Amino acid sequence: MGSIRESLVRLHGALIITEQETYERLSGPVPSVEVLIDLLQKDPWFTWLHPIADLLVRMDHLLEDDTCDITDENITHLMREVDSLLHPSVEGEGFERAYYEALDRAPDVVLAHFRVRKLLPKAA
Numbered sequence: 001m002g003s004i005r006e007s008l009v010r011l012h013g014a015l016i017i018t019e020q021e022t023y024e025r026l027s028g029p030v031p032s033v034e035v036l037i038d039l040l041q042k043d044p045w046f047t048w049l050h051p052i053a054d055l056l057v058r059m060d061h062l063l064e065d066d067t068c069d070i071t072d073e074n075i076t077h078l079m080r081e082v083d084s085l086l087h088p089s090v091e092g093e094g095f096e097r098a099y100y101e102a103l104d105r106a107p108d109v110v111l112a113h114f115r116v117r118k119l120l121p122k123a124a
Contacts, residue, residue, distance in 0.1 A: 008025070
């Protein structure tokens, strides 16, 4: 699960960077990392990224919780969640549409997307 988590972290980072760049073109520079973190948590522009962050938090919790056994069932469930989340759609709404648009404008996001997809089981 570590490899998929690391790849998902890289994808999330690429998405944050591309969204920050677009946000700054429209709204001006983000003055600090602290302001960016606040925007990521509260600004509607960035809320579509929350499902990836939430999934990463759950993965981290599972990896760090000494009382929780990591089972094949846990891993399979998380892999299915990643697989179902990462479906961009020009006709979709919310995450699917915003993800499609990020892929369309940022080559780094495309590369990170394919790195994650490559790690998912074919029948996930």
